[in-house]
Amino acid sequence: MSSPAVSSEPAPAMRPAPLGGAFTRVVAANLSSSLGDGIARVAAPLLAAQLTNDPLLVSLVAVAALLPWLLFAIPAGVLVDRIDRRLALALAGGVRALVAGGLLALHLAGALTIWWLLLVVLLYGVLETVYDGAIRAVVPSLVGRGDLPRANSRIEATEIVVQQFLSQPLTSWLLAFSAAWALGLNAAAYAVAGGLALALPAVASGIAARRRRAEPVAGPTPDEPTATEVGRDSEAAPAAGWRSELVAGFRFIWASAMLRPLWIVSVLIGICHAAITSTLVLFILDRLDVPEAWYGTFMLAGALGALTAAAITGRLKARFRTGPVMAVANAVGLGAWFLAGAFPLVWVGAIAIFVSFGCTTTWNVLVMSLRQAAVPNHLLGRVHGTWRTALWGAMPLGSLLGGLLARSGYSTPLLVGAAAGLVVAVVGHKYIAGLPDPETLDPA
Helix, strand or coil: CCCCCCCCCCCCCCCCCCCCHHHHHHHHHHHHHHHHHHHHHHHHHHHHHHHCCCHHHHHHHHHHHHHHHHHCHHHHHHHHHHCCHHHHHHHHHHHHHHHHHHHHHHHHCCCCCHHHHHHHHHHHHHHHHHHHHHHHHHHHHHCCHHHHHHHHHHHHHHHHHHHHHHHHHHHHHHHHHCHHHHHHHHHHHHHHHHHHHCCCCHHHHCHHHHHCCCCCCCCCCCCCCCHHHHHHHHHHCHHHHHHHHHHHHHHHHHHCCCHHHHHHHHHHHHHHHHHHHCCHHHHHHHHCCCCHHHHHHHHHHHHHHHHHHHHHHHHHHHHHCHHHHHHHHHHHHHHHHHHHHHCCCHHHHHHHHHHHHHHHHHHHHHHHHHHHHHCCHHHHHHHHHHHHHHHHHHHHHHHHHHHHHHCCCCCHHHHHHHHHHHHHHHHCHHHHHCCCCHHHCCCC
């Protein structure tokens, strides 16, 4: 496997150019959408607890939120690659605003039941797969390849600040005062996000990229089609219809010598992290003896770590290159979880959460940037949907394994999950450390 040559001479220090007004509008739309998502994620389980005493029914809220990623992420990716991506963002925001308005009406009428709530959460999840795929596909149309890590860091930072720092306390306060205020703000946030999406320039639509025919590829590999050929074939054969488009993302990933192993490593590491975090609340409350009232405050260590990582990932990548930063972040994050399990002390746990959440954010930003740079614009939605389907679809397996491991002690999922992840990190270290910078990849 070969990577594009990267100059060893450091680039002259200079202030990065602004990312532009269009990208600023993307950030603003995502900020508003993130506020809506954050309110929904806090309000839904709290409302469920008010509507029923059955823990199984309450747990179905989480199932309803995650199930769409397994069932609808790939079809959503096909949709994102077929229509104007600005329209996809606007529809996802507008329809979620209408659904949120319906939830508010049911609440005001006293007709809200757990089954209505589960339906609303399920619809939110389906529409989120469309919005998430579209917002990720829009970014490469608005910024250069070298600016992708910086742009993705800003989007990650916005989501962290709004969903973890702002939405949680704001929603709790509003619900304590009146659920109507929280649900009304939820509907308004989604509506604003949809409206801002319509203000994006035409280049964000992805239509022009779809109309461009791929140029001939020089020097094809005789054994299997190249990723660019797969992308061209997918673009040139719309007559095959939806069935062909549903597998186009998988075909492109599997034909890419860079993306295929990165996808596999990401899924395996995701399973390990899911095993670690599935019973983390029990580890914190019972093993670290953190009072329940302080649990939310304790978890802010993770939000701080993620926000710090979002701020410095671009600079780390510029200094040390993408591959080495990803390899170190992967190993350090898993190592921090192992130390937390081995030394169950409050201060060790807080540091581990800070470090691990930060390393995960760095990994996510750089993986997203590589994927956006490597994938042709007309395939971004399908590749993103396929990637998320495998990654997020496999994580419930990790959560189940973590729950089984926790029966022998709340530290066990951290120790076993981190150890398994470190094995994957060691086996894949050479490959991960050799990953190129996004701007060095050939235009797709």
